[in-house]
Amino acid sequence: MSPIHSRAVAEHYGVYQHLFGDAYFHPVVNMEILYAEETVPVYRGNLVKPAEAAKQPSVRFESRPEDLWTLVMTTPDGTSKEVERIHWMVANIKGNDVASGEEICQHIQPLPFEGLGYLRYIFVLYKQEEKIDYSDLAKQLLTTRFFSTQKFYAKRQEVLTPAGLAFFTSDWDSSVTDYYHQVLNQEPPVFEYDFPEHYYKKQVWFPLKQPFNLYLDRYRDQKEIAKEYLVKKLKKTDPFKGDLRPKYPFPNAIPIPKGTPAWLANEIKKERLGRARAADYL
Known part of the structure; x- marks a missing residue:
């Protein structure tokens, strides 16, 4: 150069x-x-x-x-x-x-x-x-x-x-x-960024045009949500065989029971495809 x-x-x-x-x-x-x-x-x-x-x-x-x-x-x-x-x-x-x-x-x-x-x-x-x-x-x-x-x-x-x-x-x-x-012979310094708490609007009784489960989760403790998904994952995991969930080539080809609420149907589809929060926790 x-x-x-x-x-x-x-x-x-x-x-x-x-x-x-x-x-x-x-x-x-x-x-x-x-x-x-x-x-x-x-x-x-x-x-x-x-x-x-x-x-x-x-x-x-x-x-x-x-x-x-x-x-x-x-x-x-x-x-x-x-x-x-x-x-x-x-x-x-x-x-x-x-x-x-x-x-x-x-x-x-x-x-x-x-x-x-x-x-x-x-x-x-x-x-x-x-x-x-x-x-x-x-x-x-x-x-x-x-x-x-x-x-x-x-x-x-x-x-x-x-x-x-x-x-x-x-x-x-x-x-x-x-x-x-x-x-x-000493501890090294460690620098961490102090992130401000995320601001959410005040919770309302009837949120419009928002999936109610995601809306409610917004105001929950994130550790509680992580624990919920961890328990769900452990129920389908064998300590010796690993993941017991069936593997389908086309997961969403399997019909969802009639009468399932739209929000729950969306959650089931995401879990099958391993998307959104399911990708992080499951």
Whole structure:
């Protein structure tokens, strides 16, 4: 992908805005980043699950042997608006040999909290003009992984030039919970949306043009309805043979007894076809 197209994709995902503020750059150095024993690539916004990115990735890019580089992986999501969380940093990389660099911050897997949705994890490759001493930053990152790309670059812009960019998105999986339990020894945060109660008009004695059973169910406890359907299902289920209901190729070809109310006839047809509420509960 050309630098112009890479920049356009990054702008679409809000990468520059949330890392560099009003500034941007053209990613002229293409990085090949591979997770999970080089089977899961990182492009620009593709999905990588936390379990797949549990171990440090392999990173390759073109470089002259004498060049020096700094590689930083952060996420601007899941924290306050002005702070990122750093997941990996390697500095003073000689040529394209990432293993030759100084690991300022050890790699940790993505940690998108349950309920937050998709978080962005961004790799930025900086070209160094000279060898840089990051000892102060390394000490700071020992106590906290909070990071600001904008402040980091503003302080070192005379000796650093952003040249490469790649990023992926990730959402919660069970490995995040395992990491919190086994490594951090704490419970992971869980975010849930507090849905407002659905509004229904005041119940009337004679609702017009509405199936009365569905109208009444609207004002019943949904757990009570679920229990009713569960009992109905269990009556027709054998613990060893499973579903005992007969299977007909044309269920509604079987006549419904005369005199059956219209609302009940409709319910019978839906149950036979496995539609509407029958599809959820039966």
